[in-house]
Amino acid sequence: MKKLGSMILAVVLLMTGLAGCNQGGGADHTEAVTLSPEATSAALQNGVHVELGEYVLDGDENLTVTKKSVEVSKSEGYKVESYDIKLGDLTELSDFITLRIPYDTTYCEEGQDPSKCVGAKYKNNATGEWEDVLFEVDSDRDEIIIYTDHLSTYGVFHVKNEGRRNAEITNIYADISDIDKKQAMETLREYVRGSGVDGEEAAGLAAMILTAHNGLMGGIAESVGEVGFGTDLAGTILNMASLGSPTFDTSLADSAYKKMNKLGKVAAAVKIGAIMLSTEKTDADTLGLYKDTAMLALSYAESAAWGLAASGLFIFDYTITSLFEQGLAMKMDQINEVYAFFNDEYVSKDRQGFEWTARSLKDWRQVLIDIAEANPNDADAKAAIEAEIERYARVFWTLSSGEMDVVVSEMKKSSKGSATIPNATEAEVKTMVGGYKAQLYERLYPVTQSVSVYMQRKAEAAYLAALNEVKAFFNQSITFNIVEDVPDGEKSQYDGYALRFAPLSENAVKESWRGTLKGAAGASTKFTLLGYVQAGCPKELQLFKPSDDPESDEPELTLGFKLSAPVTEVKLGGLPLEGLLGTYSATFTSEGETATYNFTFMYYEGQLVFMPEGKDFGTAFLLLPGPYKYDPSTATATCEAPSDALSFSTHVRFISEEGTVRFSSDNTVEDIKEGRTSTVYGEGIKTD
Incomplete structure (x- = not known):
């Protein structure tokens, strides 16, 4: 079977409320089936397959799947096949469930790959808008696989052409599997090394995601038929996100840089998380870096959500897995039947004040999640889980003899066979508690695996949110x-x-x-x-x-x-020179480094110059001293100093906004012999 490509689709055309979308043929059709903790999946006649997993239901619930009439937009070249999925009164679920929905392989144009012309979204019941959801495409079975922790209407979207792109109608599906592990590791190392400071590795990874074949801008390369254009576009995106860019305002560039860094960091974390889940034993370097990343992300509000998910994955995929594997090695002696019944099945009906409800595996799963989220440090989480299991295993032995008699009575009513209460010494109690804990570790081991996947899904949801932020930014x-x-x-x-x-x-x-x-x-x-x-x-x-x-x-x-x-x-008409003369505080950027100096734009010995404050010779490489020619029609001052070996040129563009004069500059040095060029960009504000 082919490897499933993990995808996240963002179809901007859907954000317009599907304007111009026509209803196709066929009335709504509903199918229903009853699911329970023992029967957690259903395959319906309409081709939809629902798999809840073991930790969603407490009892029987009625599953209904209504196939809605097909929505078609011939002018835009897409159609939507949607299904309204309900599970009793449940909307928010305690775990991610899996939905398999068939897609139409005949809708796309001839020569197109049907698996790349489909995606999934869910309808937000509060807003009525279609929003993104995590999904995969199984091209062998022609199915969309959706992962979700809430129920709603889910749509399978078909487009005619996988390469169709423009600024208003865009398909975004970034495939984490395409990210190289080495690049993801370097991104996380940069993040940890810089204590959370934004960096070039994260921005570069985000640019790669945006300009890849399936990215927000991936179709551009296809439209012009240039293999290398995607690489150039990635460079353009990085240039945009760099402070001191000659094309973009500082605040716009700063916003782009922050959003792309957020996307790059969480994408790298999700990639490494996926590797950890798919690898039987993850190497120590990867584990250590992933743990450091999670702890650092938790210390910042903007990254706390995916940091918590990452710390949870580390805790359950490594620390708690090791703990439970040690627990499985414990000797399981004969466990008293009453004691086991109390821990695993008994629900108190005592009206004299004693209350007890034995935990199901679903209950234990939530307890483990709650502990991990309250204790993101793995050592703390391990200690808290060990303490909770120990506490739970000893509750029975704190009961009075009368309370134990009630448990025995309920056990007999449940036809659980003969029941006796041992008159145990402390040493015997310790032995039975150890035996029960070993049994519990064995029962809970699959639960820990489920929680690991759950935490990874939460991280993927954070990646999806970061991707949507970038999408909204570029579609502003x-x-x-x-x-x-x-x-x-x-x-x-x-x-x-x-x-x-x-x-x-x-x-x-x-x-x-x-x-x-x-x-x-x-x-x-x-x-x-x-x-x-x-x-x-x-x-x-x-x-x-x-x-x-x-x-x-x-x-x-x-x-x-x-x-x-x-x-x-x-x-048009420019700015009078007289209003521009004066002192400026200017910040210059080159290769990620910044420096701030004061310059005075003035006449000196009859020539227009930028006079630096102090006598630092190096400022000439930031802003040539002069002489400058000023063009009032473009509000631009230019200085050029050519020579046989080195050629210098500076352009300073002035603007006046609400009484404040600013400039942006570029100072270019060309090494003619070596054929190399470097440029320093500056931003200045008039201070007098």
Whole structure:
């Protein structure tokens, strides 16, 4: 059987409420079956298979599965086959259950892989919106396998073409199995080594996930037919997320970096967790790193959820498994029947004050989970579980003789055979407690395996949440305004000028990135951040005279800009030089390192310069001293210093927002002989 590819699908088209979706043929059809702790699975005639596992039900419950009428959108090229699944009055479950739902292999276009044209979602009953769920695709059986801890309506989504992508309608399914263990380990090592500080390994792993074949932007490579384009796109994403990027506003870049780091860290943790579950004995280095990762994640609010899941997996996959294996080796002597009946079956009906309910395996499972979540340190959890098992095993021996007689009476009523209460010494009690604990360890061993899987599922759910955060970030809408500062009584200088964003990638829909200025009203457009990235992250606006041809003529004016969210504004007419002169505090970034200096933009001996505070020669590699030429139409100061060996150039772009003047700069040094180029980016704010 082929290896199942673990996938998480995020279909952005579904976030629009399935606008334009038509109802297909067929009325709703319901099937029902009774499930119980002894009968935990059902295969229905409609092809749906439900498997609850051993730790969900306390008694009989009625399972109903209603196949809804098919929803089809021919214009968008997708359809939804949904099933409403109910289990008595239960909605939230104590464990993840498994749903197997068949999918249609004939819906996608000829030549497409049907297993890559399907995914799953559930309908949020409170909002009516479709949301993501954990699932796998079993291509051998043509089934979607869903893992969930809540019941709702589940939909199998079919698209015509696996490679179909654009900024508004996107399939996202990241496959953890594609992540290399070495990369995941390096990501976690960086995380632990930096005590939780964001790093390049996590951001790089997130970029790989987003630009992989099945990622948020993976279809771009397919659409342009370039094998290497995905790698370039990953570099673009990393560049976007780096502070000091010449294209993106600092706050936008900072937000991208944090969200991508969160995604990369949890993805790495989920990958290592999956390896631990699938490996009979995990090596000490992996276990130690995973434990350190979990403990560190727990110390930060933003990562506490997946940190708790990771610590739980470590506790049960390693520490508690070892504990229970030791327990299984204990000698199981003959256990008194009354004592065993009390621990495993007896429910108190005594009206004289004694209350007792023997724990089922389901009860014990929840006790173990509660202890692990309250004691994320493995040593503490081990001690707490040992103490709880010891306490539980000794309760019977604290009963009075009258209370023991009640247990015997109930045992006889239950036809459990003859029953006698031993008059045991403390040494005999200790022996019987040890024997019962050995028996309990044996019964609970499969429970610990179930909890390990449960904790991994919780970590996967945290990964899904992080992936959705990144998805929402890239699908945010940005308003881009182009305005001209026209003095009162004067006409627009750029009325009728054609404009276009540049440079654009080969796969950009170029018509979407062009327009015409209309007098003082300028121009305005909207696009998603994802669309902007897919278009190649253009960083300039080019303006052409009404009589010129943008395809062959040079632009009359080129304006640089930094993208900011939710609004980016570019002003035509520039800024007067007089308002820009003064002192700036500037922070520079190069290869992850930052430094802050003060510079004064001023005239010195008749030349326009940036004068550094102090006499540090190295500041020339951050911002050339001058002389500068200032272009008021673009609010840009430029200094160039070419030579045969080294060539220097600096561009400083000024903006004025609500009375505050800022600049962004790039200082490039080209080693002509070696053919190498390095650039330092800066951000400055006027302080006087």
